[in-house]
Amino acid sequence: MIIVMEKQNLFDRMSEWLALAIRFITYEIWRVTEKEVTGIKRFYIFIVKTIILAIRGFQRENLQTKASALTFSTLLAIVPLLAVLVGIATGFGFSDTVRESVMAYFPGLVNELTRAFEFADNYLRVAQGGIFIGVGLGLLLYTVINLISSIESAFNDIWQVKTARSWRRKITDYLAFFIILPAMMTLSGGLSLFLSTIRKTYLHDYVFLTPVTDTLLSIAPYVITALIFTVLYMLIPNTKVRFFNALCAGIITGCAFQAFQFLYISGQIWVSKYNAIYGSFAALPLLLLWLQLSWLLCLFGAEITYASQNVKKFSFDRDSKNISRRYKDFLLILITSLIIKRFEKGEKPYSADELSEENCIPIRLTTELLYLLTELGIIQVVRLEPDEHVVHYQPALDIHQISIGFLWKKLDEYGSENFKIDTDGQFKTSWDAILKMREELMKTGHEVLLKDL
Secondary structure: OHHHHHHHHHHHHHHHHHHHHHHHHHOHHHHOOHHHOOHHHHHHHHHHHHHHHHHHHHHHOOHHHHHHHHHHHHHHHHHHHHHHHHHHHHHHOOHHHHHHHHHHHOHHHHHHHHHHHHHHHHHHHHHOOOOHHHHHHHHHHHHHHHHHHHHHHHHHHHHOOOOOOOHHHHHHHHHHHHHHHHHHHHHHHHHHHHHHHHHHHOOOOOOOOHHHHHHHHHHHHHHHHHHHHHHHHHHOOOOOOOHHHHHHHHHHHHHHHHHHHHHHHHHHHHHHHHHHHHHHHHHHHHHHHHHHHHHHHHHHHHHHHHHHHOHHHHOOHHHHHOOOHHHHHHHHHHHHHHHHHHHHOOOOOEEHHHHHHHHOOOHHHHHHHHHHHHHHOOEEEEOOOOOOOOOEEEEOOOOOOOEHHHHHHHHHHOOOOOOOOOOOOOOHHHHHHHHHHHHHHHHHHOOOEHHHO
């Protein structure tokens, strides 16, 4: 009987500890701000929050479906994509280097890429000749731009960016990307060749330097892949991405991608079994599998970038979702008043981050309220520079008209009231009572201008 009680107590303690741990991860950890912790504890909390947010984002954004869509788009655009790369590289005189670099980056797809490069060469020959020159090149560029637009759309969904690039910016930014990519491939291929030549020619007598060179050659693919992912995470989303966050995600994704490449190449021994079933068609399901998993890794890396850069936006996450009506009204009045006062003084308009940091308002709640105020027509978005990603906010109306009552009236009228409830007959008394009460409240509020609070 005593032993049973001890086991029961141990089980109860473990259950209690587990319940506390779950509550901490799901609730308490999001109430801990950066100013409340320091040192290694702050770092641990940051890592845990980032991992949780990345996993939540993976589930919420349905990245597996997005990866499938990108797999289909890539399969359609792979030949035009290689044709653009080869065409640009040929113009600079290093098309062979780009081909070799692509083969080296994707050693598991050598046969598929060889055939794709043949198709790309045929595509370029047809597109450059006769009546097809205009239509062919136009279709070529459209296919490639459409693929990168799909990638940008997936990244923008992760970053919760509602507006994509304009067509002018798409053409200029994507063209720059296709010029940078062959240059990086050529540079990396030349660097690997240089190190290999140095090792064979000059370092064979220096035994102690050989391991250093071998180590550099072995980690070079990881470094280059991580840099490519870093550039991708920084340039593709239509928002400002910090280099450090993109680099961390690029390193994680690059290492995972190289590990996946190794496993994929090691698994080629199973191709013979696929050949027995599919015959020469076996390369297609393997290629689709490779593309699907590669896009999953890429999108999850983008999710890590977003999560690590925006951890503080999810502070007080559950409390923000369950905020009371009166506290939400208070924050709306506070934010509007702060924006109006800065405008009245002729100072630089507030950004969402400045409003959040200076006044200890959770950034996610700040952005939601700013969006609501913009929809109400109380404030408007301004950009201090034409292509600036960070937006600022200033009043959209005469500040001598914006009072508490005016703001409440706008809030009351926001949304739809077009329902079939009988407010002119059966429920007229209740409806009129509500209107009268709120009208009296707003009359009092009209006397207080937000600029004077």
